[in-house]
Amino acid sequence: MKGFIVSSIVLVTVFIFGSCLGPKKSLEEENVLIALSNIQRSLENNVSYEQFIELLSQTKVKIDILKSNSKNSPCFMGAVDKCYAYYATAGKAWKQKLTTTDEARKQDMDLTLSVLQSRAALSIQMAHNCYKN
Secondary structure (H helix, E strand, O other): OHHHHHHHHHHHHHHHHHHHHOOOOOHHHHHHHHHHHHHHHHHHOOOOHHHHHHHHHHHHHHHHHHHOOOOOOHHHHHHHHHHHHHHHHHHHHHHHHHHOOOHHHHHHHHHHHHHHHHHHHHHHHHHHHOOOO
16 A cells, blocks of 8 residues: 555656646757757858858758657747748848849848848747747
8 A cells, every 4th residue: 555655646746747847849849949050150150152051951851850740839830930931031132142243232132131140040049938938
């Protein structure tokens, strides 16, 4: 009888503490956050356009793998989708900057890139915040 009571107390304790911890990031979610953060760091370290596009492509594969899981957090996926969209749009602006000869247009694209990079960084933080209690 004592063994039953002890094991019941242990099970209840584990259940209570386990439920207080809240949901954890999956490996796929962690991989996506790492990939998005790598893009951000690369932009801060003056990555080339070609390297940026390659990082973006690799990240898209990781996002697609994550989306194949039906148990994704809507909060997390919303932030990830926004972040990826900001980077994809930044890629288009960067390409436009590289192909134009108009200096005013280049300045516009620089501003656009800066704003999109900032919004992407905020989206990464939002994704992290989805798992904070």
